[in-house]
Amino acid sequence: MTYEGFLSRAASHMQESGIRKISAVGQKIPDLVPLAAGFPSPDTFAWDEFRAIANDLLSGKDASALQYGPTRGYAPLISALIEVMAGRGVKAQESELLVTTGSQQGLDLVARVLLDPGDVALVELPSYAGAISAFRNTGAAIVGVRQDADGVDLDDLARVTREQRAAGHRVRFLYVVPNFQNPTGLLIGLDKRRRLLEWATREDVLIVEDDPYGALFFTDVAQESDTRPIKADDPEGRVIYLSSFSKTLAPGFRVAWMVAPAPLTSHFEVAKQAIDISAGVLDQRVVFRAYEQGLLMSRLPMLRAHYQAKRAAMEQSLRAELGDTLSWVQPRGGFFIWARFPEGIDTDALIMRAVQRGVAYVTGSAFYVDEGASRRWARLSFSFPPIDRMREGVKRLAVAVREELAETSVPSASFPAAR
Numbered sequence: 001m002t003y004e005g006f007l008s009r010a011a012s013h014m015q016e017s018g019i020r021k022i023s024a025v026g027q028k029i030p031d032l033v034p035l036a037a038g039f040p041s042p043d044t045f046a047w048d049e050f051r052a053i054a055n056d057l058l059s060g061k062d063a064s065a066l067q068y069g070p071t072r073g074y075a076p077l078i079s080a081l082i083e084v085m086a087g088r089g090v091k092a093q094e095s096e097l098l099v100t101t102g103s104q105q106g107l108d109l110v111a112r113v114l115l116d117p118g119d120v121a122l123v124e125l126p127s128y129a130g131a132i133s134a135f136r137n138t139g140a141a142i143v144g145v146r147q148d149a150d151g152v153d154l155d156d157l158a159r160v161t162r163e164q165r166a167a168g169h170r171v172r173f174l175y176v177v178p179n180f181q182n183p184t185g186l187l188i189g190l191d192k193r194r195r196l197l198e199w200a201t202r203e204d205v206l207i208v209e210d211d212p213y214g215a216l217f218f219t220d221v222a223q224e225s226d227t228r229p230i231k232a233d234d235p236e237g238r239v240i241y242l243s244s245f246s247k248t249l250a251p252g253f254r255v256a257w258m259v260a261p262a263p264l265t266s267h268f269e270v271a272k273q274a275i276d277i278s279a280g281v282l283d284q285r286v287v288f289r290a291y292e293q294g295l296l297m298s299r300l301p302m303l304r305a306h307y308q309a310k311r312a313a314m315e316q317s318l319r320a321e322l323g324d325t326l327s328w329v330q331p332r333g334g335f336f337i338w339a340r341f342p343e344g345i346d347t348d349a350l351i352m353r354a355v356q357r358g359v360a361y362v363t364g365s366a367f368y369v370d371e372g373a374s375r376r377w378a379r380l381s382f383s384f385p386p387i388d389r390m391r392e393g394v395k396r397l398a399v400a401v402r403e404e405l406a407e408t409s410v411p412s413a414s415f416p417a418a419r
């Protein structure tokens with residue numbers, strides 16, 4: 001039996017995530033070094049504390065720990081999130097908060113509530129692949145805006161908006177990841193954040209600000225004030241802000257949140273009711289207890305130091321193994337290095353050889369929305385593997401690049417010898 005004829009129009013347009021596809025291939029290769037998945041390091045998980053909290057919650061003293069819960073989220077967690085947001089400079093009201101099942105669900109809710117088929121969602125180019133998929137599933141057109149050294153290029157933003165409007169399309173929002181973007185690692189400067197908000201007001205569009213990495217800045221090159229959310233300076237209510245505990249506590253809890261103007265939050269809540277009723281009730285309680293015990297805040301310095309050391313190790317390995325050929329901008333936080341490969345390398349073609357050599361990355365094209373994707377880029381995640389494995393992965397990548405260049409016979413005089 002074939003099922004094509006049964007599929008909805010939306011389902012037939014859905015695309016499998018390129019990142020998940022690469023991860024699936026990788027799982028079949030023993031000893032593969034995963035520089036692809038943007039997973040947090042399991043070494044950073046607070047196993048002992050989580051075990052104690054879960055034990056207590058599952059003692060049976062309070063049956064609500066395993067009961068259905070409100071769609072908005074566990075009330076004490078919502079109060080905690082108001083405090084978290086205040087720490088980030090955002091005065092959030094209870095009526096503006098919704099706990100989501102990962103920020104990925106927040107993006108899906110944004111898409112369901114704000115996009116009709118044919119509408120336009122603007123995204124940075126390149127942009128987080130999961131957001132592109134969520135927006136695309138609605139039948140909306142996803143249109144890219146170029147980035148410069150500190151994110152969204154304002155001239156290109158003005159041009160794209162003008163062109164889309166002239167073509168009769170409704171531009172609904174701009175999606176941005178201002179802090180250590182996935183995949184480029186870029187940090188949008190404070191002045192540009194202000195100008196983005198001015199643009200949104202002028203053009204009467206919304207901004208969807210996705211901020212899973214802001215707390216993970218590297219103290220050698222950034223500070224907390226660099227990561228001030230656009231939402232912090234948004235008296236008018238133009239910004240829908242999303243954040244998550246995935247990178248700071250653990251992604252397995254799937255606990256995240258969004259802050260949006262109250263009337264929009266009500267719509268997100270109604271949409272969420274039909275999807276999962278609420279985020280995991282037990283998970284929300286574990287996360288709340290962790291917050292209550294001060295675990296989140298007390299562990300941030302350790303997390304920053306952990307990922308900063310890994311970034312340093314990856315940069316050092318890349319310089320040693322591929323220094324003459326690869327270029328990248330040093331990320332000031334987050335999980336990723338966005339690397340530009342030498343002429344003659346197509347990262348979509350290189351990936352199979354790289355996987356055979358025992359290393360995976362995400363091809364740059366996975367983060368683009370059109371055919372014009374540059375095939376010379378790849379996202380290398382330094383967050384997940386231990387440092388010695390990461391170094392091994394970079395060595396293997398260098399072997400794959402050398403082989404590929406030799407086959408495509410581009411002169412490689414400046415390429416370092418095998419070691």
Ligand SMILES: Cc1ncc(COP(=O)(O)O)c(C=O)c1O
Pocket residue numbers: 038101102103104105128130177182210212243244245246251255256
């Ligand atoms: C920019 C961005 N937004 C959202 C997500 C999804 O996070 P969550 O685990 O909260 O669903 C990720 C995960 O990697 C991400 O990089």
